[in-house]
Amino acid sequence: MYPGITISDIARHEDQEVTLAGWLYNMRSSKTLHFLQLRDGSGIIQCVVYKPEAAEEVWNLCSGLTQESAIRVTGKVRKEPRSSIGYEIAVSKVELVHQAVDYPITPKEHGVAFLMENRHLWLRSRRQHIILRVRAAIIKAIRDYFDNNGFTLVDCPILTPNACEGTTTLFETDYFGEPAYLSQSGQLYNEATAMAFGKTYCFGPTFRAEKSKTRRHLMEFWMVEPEVAWMDLDGDMDLAEDFLVYVVGRVLEKHEKELAELERDVSFLKNVKKPFPRISYTDAVKQLQSLGSDIQWGSDFGGDDETILTRQYDRPIMVHRYPAAVKAFYMKKDPSNPDLALCVDVLAPEGYGEIVGGGQREDNYGVLEASIQHHGLPLEAFKWFLDLRRYGSVPHAGFGLGVERTVAWICGLQHVRETIPFPRMLEKIWP
RNA sequence: UCCGCGGUAGCUCAGUCGGCAGAGCAGGUGGCUGUUAACCACCCUGUCGGGGGUUCGAUUCCCUCCCGCGGAGCCA
Numbered sequence: 472m473y474p475g476i477t478i479s480d481i482a483r484h485e486d487q488e489v490t491l492a493g494w495l496y497n498m499r500s501s502k503t504l505h506f507l508q509l510r511d512g513s514g515i516i517q518c519v520v521y522k523p524e525a526a527e528e529v530w531n532l533c534s535g536l537t538q539e540s541a542i543r544v545t546g547k548v549r550k551e552p553r554s555s556i557g558y559e560i561a562v563s564k565v566e567l568v569h570q571a572v573d574y575p576i577t578p579k580e581h582g583v584a585f586l587m588e589n590r591h592l593w594l595r596s597r598r599q600h601i602i603l604r605v606r607a608a609i610i611k612a613i614r615d616y617f618d619n620n621g622f623t624l625v626d627c628p629i630l631t632p633n634a635c636e637g638t639t640t641l642f643e644t645d646y647f648g649e650p651a652y653l654s655q656s657g658q659l660y661n662e663a664t665a666m667a668f669g670k671t672y673c674f675g676p677t678f679r680a681e682k683s684k685t686r687r688h689l690m691e692f693w694m695v696e697p698e699v700a701w702m703d704l705d706g707d708m709d710l711a712e713d714f715l716v717y718v719v720g721r722v723l724e725k726h727e728k729e730l731a732e733l734e735r736d737v738s739f740l741k742n743v744k745k746p747f748p749r750i751s752y753t754d755a756v757k758q759l760q761s762l763g764s765d766i767q768w769g770s771d772f773g774g775d776d777e778t779i780l781t782r783q784y785d786r787p788i789m790v791h792r793y794p795a796a797v798k799a800f801y802m803k804k805d806p807s808n809p810d811l812a813l814c815v816d817v818l819a820p821e822g823y824g825e826i827v828g829g830g831q832r833e834d835n836y837g838v839l840e841a842s843i844q845h846h847g848l849p850l851e852a853f854k855w856f857l858d859l860r861r862y863g864s865v866p867h868a869g870f871g872l873g874v875e876r877t878v879a880w881i882c883g884l885q886h887v888r889e890t891i892p893f894p895r896m897l898e899k900i901w902p
Numbered sequence: 903u904c905c906g907c908g909g910u911a912g913c914u915c916a917g918u919c920g921g922c923a924g925a926g927c928a929g930g931u932g933g934c935u936g937u938u939a940a941c942c943a944c945c946c947u948g949u950c951g952g953g954g955g956u957u958c959g960a961u962u963c964c965c966u967c968c969c970g971c972g973g974a975g976c977c978a
Binding site for chain 1: 913929933936
């Protein structure tokens with residue numbers, strides 16, 4: 472058995488008798504008519520049972536159907552101008568495969584807590600369905616961009632022996648009696664693969680055990696991380712800009728209708744064109760202060776600062792050269808001012824904030840070794856990483872893009888929890 | 903971890919200045935020849951988050967715990 476004709480494909484079967492397999496999304500009835508809304512994962516179509524023309528057992532079976540019961544419906548595909556998809560099914564036969572009892576998500580309003588408890592069922596709802604399809608399209612566009620531009624996919628390990636950056640809290644697991652940690656970034660391993668392949672990217676889940684409880688945080692999230700040998704910070708910004716323009720353009724090109732169904736105002740997305748404003752951290756701080764923020768040079772932006780700053784622009788902005796003191800140990804210092812790191816964050820507009828973080832890496836053995844020690848990290852754990860600076864060290868750079876934040880931004884969502892099928896949130900790991 | 907808001911029917915919520923708990927939806931029954939979160943009528947539904955306290959009486963006031971939501975910090 473293999474699924475046959477799908478609803479998305481129904482236009483090619485006009486005036487033919489077809490059998491569709493799916494679930495009953497909703498039903499409305501009157502004395503002589505049943506309107507079955509059939510959902511098959513590819514779409515929803517209305518199936519009409521007209522009593523005077525229907526077999527008695529078909530009519531009676533439909534009278535007892537419940538929301539989300541599994542059925543096979545046979546009937547003729549006919550053009551119907553009143554239908555939102557232009558077609559409906561004139562039913563001749565219905566087979567009940569499984570009767571659902573008391574499906575909890577009714578076609579009415581529900582609260583987020585209830586829906587998250589029923590996330591395994593919520594995925595069947597129209598809005599969630601659209602969001603996850605757009606997510607899939609975004610991921611496809613990301614892969615296509617790198618695959619078509621000379622990058623090799625070289626994935627990084629998820630189980631790691633030590634903290635990559637030594638800054639954030641990691642999930643610890645037991646690795647045959649030794650502690651191991653779930654990766655929070657493929658960054659360090661990516662530097663090794665870039666020295667082997669030139670242009671690489673990794674794409675997978677990453678884990679942060681931080682007690683973050685905001686609309687922008689998940690404990691488990693997906694990140695794509697390109698890394699390029701012989702690339703400096705300016706090249707890194709060129710790449711991030713070109714990449715984001717491509718991804719947003721691809722989604723708009725193929726999924727604008729879905730975004731409209733999510734009531735996304737796509738005008739901001741249509742502004743995602745080169746060039747993105749490139750603002751130094753120092754200038755951004757001055758700009759924020761003139762806008763009323765009490766931020767001081769040297770501290771990282773707060774959520775409000777990011778929102779205030781991004782609202783000044785009509786497209787993503789790239790803020791570069793943050794104070795080295797607030798950045799990771801592997802960031803290369805700006806030769807013209809060693810208090811600054813050669814790094815960049817891309818901030819999405821409309822208050823969505825940081826979706827990309829990256830920069831140029833320290834390629835000098837002695838400087839990197841000192842930085843590891845300065846950050847209080849164990850040198851022996853980074854021996855292999857230092858090796859990359861002993862054997863043909865070259866300038867290199869890269870960045871990481873958070874998939875869920877990108878999906879939230881493109882879809883215009885309030886919270887990242889709807890951008891992944893089963894979000895892992897603070898102290899909430901069910902379903 | 904901290905700050906704020908909340909927990910009342912299966913769901914979304916109202917309400918009780920301390921005195922028999924109430925709407926809509928869902929579910930059930932009946933009605934309606936084209937519905938689009940269909941509509942109309944009737945019926946059914948409660949540990950008012952848990953524990954303790956004050957009180958003649960607590961769902962309501964107080965304390966405490968649990969859970970949820972929003973935000974901060976940190977980050978993608």
